[in-house]
Amino acid sequence: NAGVTQTPKFQVLKTGQSMTLQCAQDMNHEYMSWYRQDPGMGLRLIHYSVGAGITDQGEVPNGYNVSRSTTEDFPLRLLSAAPSQTSVYFCASSNLAGGFPDTQYFGPGTRLTVL
Amino acid sequence: QQQVKQSPQSLIVQKGGISIINCAYENTAFDYFPWYQQFPGKGPALLIAIRPDVSEKKEGRFTISFNKSAKQFSLHIMDSQPGDSATYFCAARGSGNTGKLIFGQGTTLQVKP
Numbered sequence: 244n245a246g247v248t249q250t251p252k253f254q255v256l257k258t259g260q261s262m263t264l265q266c267a268q269d270m271n272h273e274y275m276s277w278y279r280q281d282p283g284m285g286l287r288l289i290h291y292s293v294g295a296g297i298t299d300q301g302e303v304p305n306g307y308n309v310s311r312s313t314t315e316d317f318p319l320r321l322l323s324a325a326p327s328q329t330s331v332y333f334c335a336s337s338n339l340a341g342g343f344p345d346t347q348y349f350g351p352g353t354r355l356t357v358l
Numbered sequence: 359q360q361q362v363k364q365s366p367q368s369l370i371v372q373k374g375g376i377s378i379i380n381c382a383y384e385n386t387a388f389d390y391f392p393w394y395q396q397f398p399g400k401g402p403a404l405l406i407a408i409r410p411d412v413s414e415k416k417e418g419r420f421t422i423s424f425n426k427s428a429k430q431f432s433l434h435i436m437d438s439q440p441g442d443s444a445t446y447f448c449a450a451r452g453s454g455n456t457g458k459l460i461f462g463q464g465t466t467l468q469v470k471p
Contacts, residue, residue, distance in 0.1 A: 247401070278461075283367070285447055285461035286402070301458065333401050343457030346392070349401030 244269050247350035249334050255356045256324040264319040264353050266334030274337045274344040275317040276301070277309065279330040280352075286333065292317055293339065324357045331355070361385075362450050364462030371469050377435040379465045381448035384429065388450040392459075393422065393433050396445045405446070406433070438469045 250265045268275065276291035278301075288301030292311040306328060308320040317336075321328060331354050335347040364381045371377045381391075392407035408415045408422040408431065415422045421434040435442055448462040 283463055285362075285364070285463045287461070288458055291458065335401075343390075343451065344459070346404050346407070347459065349394075349403065351399075351401050 246270065247334055247336055247348050249332075249350035249353050251353060252351065253354050255358065256321070257358055258324060258326060260324050262321050262324065264321075264332055264334075264355075266317045266319065266350060267315050268317075268334075268336040268348070269315065270336060270348065271314060272336035272348075273314070273339045274347075275311065276335050276344075276347070277307070277317070277319045278333045278335065279303065279328075280333060281330050289319065289332075321355075326357045329355060329357045362448060362460050362462040364448050364465060366465060367463065368466045369468070371438045371467065373438065373440060373469055373471050375438050375469075377433075377438045377442070377467055377469070379433045379446055379448070379467070380430065381432065381450075381462050382428075382430045383450050383460075385450070385452065386429070387452060388460075390451040391422070391424065391431050392449050392451075393420075394447045394449065394461075396447065396464075398444075402447060435467075438467075440469045440471050443467055443469050 247268045273294050277289040278286040287303050290309040292298045331352050333352050334350040337344040337347045362383050393405045394402035395405040396402040406417050406420050419436045424431045446465045449459045
């Protein structure tokens, strides 16, 4: 199993550009989520999904969109990039136990710089 | 407000020493407290986790101590090794309808040989 994969590993954008960060998992996990990691702030939840066709907002959803058309894929779209979105982005997946996410498996991350 | 406060921000320990990282939370509805370990350039990985019905959990050199009344939990790394040098995050999961994980700010641990 490849686990959770993310592409690209690195990306530089100009302010106002849009792009999609890709995330895929091959563990048949129902729950998938996107976090951003900034120095001194830990990981903050952007959006999450409990299954195909179901998504919801996390702590910091503004400026990001997600969709979940399949169990395996959970792309994150930046609509109009801003310097404040410079961060490292992690995708994670987990089973649901009793309706709640169990152990989360993280991808290797995408380091995004917005100029 | 759901918050998890982690301290210290950074920690330097000699090889063989004990590393202690502390976390405090406010929401009594949290039902699951994992610790994640992250090496540079990698994603976080689950290290050890505890539920609030036990006061301690040990896995090898890693121990979680949980104090429900004080709303605090801590990670102890016994016989710390240079290979333990990493960033550690505590987290808490809400027991509400989403079960979202709330992470602490992270602690960068350096174990000196």
